[in-house]
Amino acid sequence: MVYCVGHNIISPLGRGSKENYESVKAGRSGLKRYVNRFADVEPFCASLFDTPQSFVSLCIESIEMALEECHGTIINTQDAQAVFILSTTKGDNLELLKPAQQIAHYFGNPNSPIVVSNACTSGVCAQIIAKRLLETGIYQHAIVIGCDLQTRFIVSGFQSFKALSPDPCKPFSPDRQGLNLGEAVATIIYTREPGEDNQKPAFWTLQAGSIHNDANHLSAPSRTGEGAYRCLMDVMEGFCPADIDLVGVHGTATLYNDDMEEIALERAGLQNVPKSVLKPFLGHTMGAAGVLETIICAMAAKDSNNTSQMLQVIKMLSGFGGVNAAIRIQCE
Amino acid sequence: MRVTHQIEISPTSVVLDGQTIVVEAVGDAMLVELYRRYVCDYPKFFKMDTLSRLGFVAAEILLKETKVDAVILANRSASIKNDNDYLATISEGRYYPSPALFVYTLPNIVTGEIAIRRHVQGETSFYVLDKPDDLDPIIRATMSNDLQSSNLQTVLAGWVECSEPNRFNAKLQIIWNN
Incomplete structure (x- = not known):
């Protein structure tokens, strides 16, 4: 397992994980209707920053805030034992590697950064590869950043798929009409060994991760939820459904995704476990989603925990290319 | 870890396990030639973009007799060629966004194409990296x-x-684990 020693979210709902969590808890939504945001694009509903953001500056700001919050463990980003892992689907105006290199360079990191481009599962996959690289001793620290900004390219593409809801999305509702896109950056800092001199060394530990393909269709999920089901079974190994305290589902509010997730959750015996779905607050933030939603789920679990027991939280995602991913984190 | 089979494809050459495969066509046409010679029964090939065709034929030639548990691929420029093709369908004044092109604007689609064809329900992952060597530690960590x-x-x-x-x-x- 690996330890989360720092995290941050910057979204239209606020700057910092706490501000975002409090906003979601208070029921605030970043979703708004946009009529003339992009030329030719039909009106759409999304969670966007008020002013255009620079991809690289936004990521740097988020990483700096996450590093500041690192209690007990000093992370030296210039250390060859640290690696930068960027999760994004469309990057900085379609460039994926270049912004990752600029970010790593800014922090003086000598290693080639890793960009995870596994469609909408990227944010969970990035944490899984971080875990593997740390556990095998290839690196000591991983700075995992998830970021996507909305463009004419992305919105027109999702509209051409008829995947966007004109109104605020309604995940798992019978009358759901599709998804809303969102913009955000989120950072999680994982380390193999947290500082010893701290009473609370980590926010949570990442215990298990799994990625499976449906091998069924490129742009529609499996009718049996096969890949998602297999991911859930993998991360639940050694646990029964009653041991799981919260599942952060994908819940995009497209007809197919939510149906598929319901089937996969039921097959895994998780139908009665509390679920968290964040798209009505922050939209579908694509490459950021897995990172951002893991942080909020962990904070929600901690917030509601009035025992001294460890809680088991699962975060799951699915995406184009038939790919599914899930992680299990443990928090106090 | 040991490598049992390897294929290298460039626009003008194909080398399988160190042996050059003679091809007549070059570039995109060569991928079609390889498809006709080694696959033939999968018309969806013609709907694929170049990146997927490339990964698909390479995988088909390699996987004739082997079943794999996972597909882990990487490159440097993600899906940039497809991104540019899709951009052409939304240029101002000629706005007809194509869902068929949009789906290929993710580099991991090639892993999905291979997974569907070969029924790989294990892991599929795609990374964007500076150079091919950067994939080595990722593979090592994944196969540990x-x-x-x-x-x-x-x-x-x-x-x-x-x-x-x-x-x-x-x-x-x-790559085999033992």
């Missing part, structure tokens, strides 16, 4: 025996790059 509860035995891994029409290269390997 200590971590995997699901026990990865064989992985199809490698580099599939296509930045412009007729400009591509691939180097794919079948």
Whole structure:
């Protein structure tokens, strides 16, 4: 397992994980209707920053805030034992590697950064590869950043798929009409060994991760939820459904995704476990989603925990290319 | 970890396990030639973009007799050729966004194409990296025996790059865990 020693979210709902969590808890939504945001694009509903953001500056700001919050463990980003892992689907105006290199360079990191481009599962996959690289001793620290900004390219593409809801999305509702896109950056800092001199060394530990393909269709999920089901079974190994305290589902509010997730959750015996779905607050933030939603789920679990027991939280995602991913984190 | 088979494809050459395969066509046409010679029964090939065609034929030639547990690929320029093709459908004044092109504006689609064809329900992952060597530690970490509860035995891994029409290269390997 690996330890989360720092995290941050910057979204239209606020700057910092706490501000975002409090906003979601208070029921605030970043979703708004946009009529003339992009030329030719039909009106759409999304969670966007008020002013255009620079991809690289936004990521740097988020990483700096996450590093500041690192209690007990000093992370030296210039250390060859640290690696930068960027999760994004469309990057900085379609460039994926270049912004990752600029970010790593800014922090003086000598290693080639890793960009995870596994469609909408990227944010969970990035944490899984971080875990593997740390556990095998290839690196000591991983700075995992998830970021996507909305463009004419992305919105027109999702509209051409008829995947966007004109109104605020309604995940798992019978009358759901599709998804809303969102913009955000989120950072999680994982380390193999947290500082010893701290009473609370980590926010949570990442215990298990799994990625499976449906091998069924490129742009529609499996009718049996096969890949998602297999991911859930993998991360639940050694646990029964009653041991799981919260599942952060994908819940995009497209007809197919939510149906598929319901089937996969039921097959895994998780139908009665509390679920968290964040798209009505922050939209579908694509490459950021897995990172951002893991942080909020962990904070929600901690917030509601009035025992001294460890809680088991699962975060799951699915995406184009038939790919599914899930992680299990443990928090106090 | 050991490599049992390897294929390298450039616009003008195909080398399988160190042996050159003679091809007549070059560039995109060569991928079609390889499809006709080695696959033939999968018309969906013609709907694919170049990156997917490249990864697909390379995988088909390699996986004739081997079943893999996972597909882990990487490249440098993600799906940039497809991104540019899709951009052309939304240029101002000629706005007809194509869902068929949009789906290929993610580089991991090639891993999905291979998974569907070969029924790989294990892991599929795609990374964007500076150079092919950067994939080595990722593969090592992914195949490490200590971590995997699901026990990865064989992985199809490698580099599939296509930045412009007729400009591509691939180097794919079948890697065994012992």
